[in-house]
Amino acid sequence: MVFLTILKCPILLFVVAYTINAQNLSTGYYNVIDYGAVADGQTDSTQAFLKAWVEACMGDGAPTILIPKGAYLVGPLTFKGPCKSPVSVRLKGSLLASTDLGLFSNNWIEFQYIKGLKITGGGTLDGQGASAWPNNKCHRNSKCNILPVSLVLSFVEDAIINAIHLVNSKFFHMNIFASKNVHLNKLKIKAPTDSPNTDGIHMGDVTNIKISNTIIGTGDDCISIGPGSVNVAISNVKCGPGHGISIGSLGKYLNEKDVRGLRVQNCTLTGTTNGVRIKTWENNPSSLVASDIFFEDIQMDDVDNPIVIDQKYCPHNFCSDRDSPSKVKVQNVVFRNIKGTSTSPVAVQLVCSDAVPCEGIELSSVFLQSDKYELKTVCANVHGSYHLNPTRSASREASVGAPIARADASIHEN
The missing domain is CATH 2.160.20.10 (Single-stranded right-handed beta-helix, Pectin lyase-like)
Incomplete structure (x- = not known):
């Protein structure tokens, strides 16, 4: 009955949405569920994650994006700064990359132009690469189309990536570019030995990078x-x-x-x-x-x-x-x-x-x-x-x- 009432009253719908956002702003926590993410591994939750990021990036103090346990299907995500404050992402669940390559123009998850970033929580980024690997033609053509990298840090400064898992990327699992003062710790990265170009961690044009206590097994x-x-x-x-x-x-x-x-x-x-x-x-x-x-x-x-x-x-x-x-x-x-x-x-x-x-x-x-x-x-x-x-x-x-x-x-x- 309440649901039907909200559908009939746009003003009430606006008030409910504003109340959720105002509460997040006051507590510093931005739960993707509050923005419409569905933890069923099938519903596209891309927009919910992007909305949570926009508000967290504008937040004061120490904003934290919460990703609870469960599986979330998401297409390409670009989390762009600069932000008002350092942002944390607490990843408890698993993010599943879309298997539709037509959705991707570049990478899967990318953080750009951010000073102060922390990603932790023990969760998983699953690139679902098995469906994409047959499309990798780089062994035949030096000008091949590059498949999506799972996690990219570009123009990021003062970042900690701690205790998360990356599995079955379509291409590289992680790429750090034009960034400095980045510490990767206690990562687990895994893909089959015959998966093409699934480098664990790649970097270039970087300064002061530390990688410690990490387990990597991939096809590259x-x-x-x-x-x-x-x-x-x-x-x-x-x-x-x-x-x-x-x-x-x-x-x-x-x-x-x-x-x-x-x-x-x-x-x-x-x-x-x-x-x-x-x-x-x-x-x-x-x-x-x-x-x-x-x-x-x-x-x-x-x-x-x-x-x-x-x-x-x-x-x-x-x-x-x-x-x-x-x-x-x-x-x-x-x-x-x-x-x-x-x-x-x-x-x-x-x-x-x-x-x-x-x-x-x-x-x-x-x-x-x-x-x-x-x-x-x-x-x-x-x-x-x-x-x-x-x-x-x-x-x-x-x-x-x-x-x-x-x-x-x-x-x-x-």
Whole structure:
């Protein structure tokens, strides 16, 4: 009876809506249910989420958007600032991405131009990517249509993303772009090993990024660090399956910025196709520098290519001129205390540019073993040093990377 009365009286409907919004403004909490979201996993709740964001962004104090338990179907969401105050999103439920690719012009969920953002709550972003993966043609065409990224932070400053799950993205699970002072902690990211381009976390043009205590298993890089990334700290990350932790690829586009100040520590990689890797394009238009990079205290378990510098990177033969060397300068890179097992005969591959050889490359206390192969190291155009651990025998050290195949390389023992 009350419902029928509201339908017959537009004035009463306005008063009810205003009362809900006024209450949210006074308490600082914006529950998406109050804006029409339905937690049945089938009803499109896109507009309800956008309305909640608009009001929270205009709120004073410390506005918090509440997403209760349940499943919410939403299409593309752009949460745009600047906002009056830092905004928190408490995600308890699961957001399900629409499977209708026609709805997406770009990404699925994107936060833009926000200073002070917190997303937490233990909930899930489910990209429902299985229906979209057959549409990924990037392995055939370098100018392919990019599928939606699940979660994007662009031009965001002072953000904390804590204790949420991201699963089955259509493309990358997360992308951080042109942002600074972002801390990702206790994330769980998961997609099948054969899901294409489902990188866990990608970043570019960023400063002061921290990733900690996170578990990632996908069909591509667990973490990929793109051009313009400065002061990135990665620690206590468990990676696998996937393609490992990668810097790059670098140099593909004109006017890319340098990468410097990266530290990867106390991480475990299990069953990945690569371990820790730096990759730069051949025949690239951009000259930049990748420097001051530390990979330390890394456990490799059944990793195909544990340590890689690949400056002849050219997936799917997309390079127009394979004889043109990379213009990216790689320098001051340390691989220290890296242990475990390799599933390929090449445990260490340092293949640097013919034009700008790698300099200041250090391998220290690298102990990799294999039950199947006599492991070897391949080096080209690289200058640096390797260090024996005095607590281990020299013969055991030699068995890790011997024999060494070198081309214009000078790696000396200290």
